[in-house]
Amino acid sequence: MPQLAKAIAAGIRSIPDDVVRHRPAPETWSPLEYLGHLRESMAFHRWLIEKALAEDNPLIPMVDPDESVAQAGYRSADTDELIGQFGRRVQRLCELLTTLDDTANHRILTLDGRQITAALVARSAWHECHHHHGDIRRLGEL
Numbered sequence: 001m002p003q004l005a006k007a008i009a010a011g012i013r014s015i016p017d018d019v020v021r022h023r024p025a026p027e028t029w030s031p032l033e034y035l036g037h038l039r040e041s042m043a044f045h046r047w048l049i050e051k052a053l054a055e056d057n058p059l060i061p062m063v064d065p066d067e068s069v070a071q072a073g074y075r076s077a078d079t080d081e082l083i084g085q086f087g088r089r090v091q092r093l094c095e096l097l098t099t100l101d102d103t104a105n106h107r108i109l110t111l112d113g114r115q116i117t118a119a120l121v122a123r124s125a126w127h128e129c130h131h132h133h134g135d136i137r138r139l140g141e142l
Contacts (some may be wrong), residue, residue: 008129033134041065042089042090045121048060049097053055053118100118
């Protein structure tokens with residue numbers, strides 16, 4: 001598993017169980033919900049790239065992450081199981097990324113009305129992990 005994914009897993013494991021499941025405010029996810037979102041996000045980013053490789057400019061509607069997290073019930077999830085799922089999804093995304101050449105990186109898809117490249121989707125996945133790693137660390141310190 002890449003270093004950032006390992007750091008996220010270690011961060012989650014370092015947070016006491018009552019804190020890792022707690023929302024500090026109704027509109028702020030718990031650390032475990034951030035991890036669940038990342039789990040979903042890694043699979044979504046991989047799927048976007050696969051769609052761009054398989055189809056010419058597929059049209060993809062935007063997904064509402066708040067709704068998805070709420071429906072998934074991550075606050076009651078098994079922490080180790082969720083960490084494992086996240087790690088496997090990161091690994092599968094990384095495996096896909098190692099197969100991309102310049103032609104694949106420039107494949108286009110339209111996400112929520114905006115044309116983007118497969119390379120931008122890959123960068124977005126890394127950004128999601130980096131950004132939410134900071135959220136998880138911050139909430140673990142509250």
